[in-house]
Amino acid sequence: MQLTRSVKHDPKQRLDEIIVKLRELNFRITPQRVAILRIFLNSQDHPSVEQVYAQVKADFPSTSLATVYKTVNLLKEVGEILEISFAGGGNRYDGIKPYPHPHLICTTCNKIMDSEIGLVDQIANELEQTSGYRIVSHQIEFFGTCPACQKK
Amino acid sequence: MQLTRSVKHDPKQRLDEIIVKLRELNFRITPQRVAILRIFLNSQDHPSVEQVYAQVKADFPSTSLATVYKTVNLLKEVGEILEISFAGGGNRYDGIKPYPHPHLICTTCNKIMDSEIGLVDQIANELEQTSGYRIVSHQIEFFGTCPACQKK
DNA sequence: TCTTTATAGATAATAATTGTCAACAATCGA
């Protein structure tokens, strides 16, 4: 069960690839979709829908929040962004590493960091053996205080 | 960073202990609270607020949903139930093991199983070293199909 | 360019949860 895969992140190349993919799936390439996709591909900080909405409106003032939600769902369904959901506030998204991976979340400033843990696939394998579940995904989050917030 | 602790689960004893604790914190011991607490202490299946509501109404028909939510929040705050939240539907709760621990979630029947992974504390320690975060909690969920649902 | 039809934007609807407040009842002290 290989849940993760390594992807060298090149926003421009991925934008092109995803556009081709969407076209193949008979989705239309609208300026709104491209703008939202660009924002995801260039955000290191796991933005929320509201944050994407604010950004896209800067370039494209007529965009509606519903369109952002619809595009987010579309990109989720085609596997090009990862949804991170947890208690307290809305979901966050990762457009750079769209496959399941662990996160470190600062409960003070809400910053979300990627964290590499090599053991995840082994753990998933073990769990499959011992539990009989067929594991297809995971969500692993560690909560705490980031270095910056500790200095206060 | 010892996030987990082992607790031998004895519903009756824990009920008494929690009641003493709540009284010490100047919370009143109402029949509704005791009823809700009993349900949590005797549920192996990580019930939702709605499920607890349905159960408590069987014995106590006048109970309101708001009271269930308030009691859930109270028990969360005093650390006697664990909240499990993920995309798709409401939160689920564990009143038997109220400390962070990994779960296996069936995306077909929504069953949630506890899963023991010894490595969690080591991973948390490693992450603290490499990231500088001070980790205080975690949420680890594996999604897949349970054995029963695979047979269909 | 023309036609088809998926999509955008406006807005209503929904789901989950939280806030408000008056009547009530758990607790404690006399």
Added chain:
DNA sequence: TCGATTGTTGACAATTATTATCTATAAAGA
């Protein structure tokens, strides 16, 4: 045990995040 105090309940309004609906529009292919 009684009575005063004040935290809690239950009804319901409000909020937050998200999804559904619908019509004008515009992307894509002929």
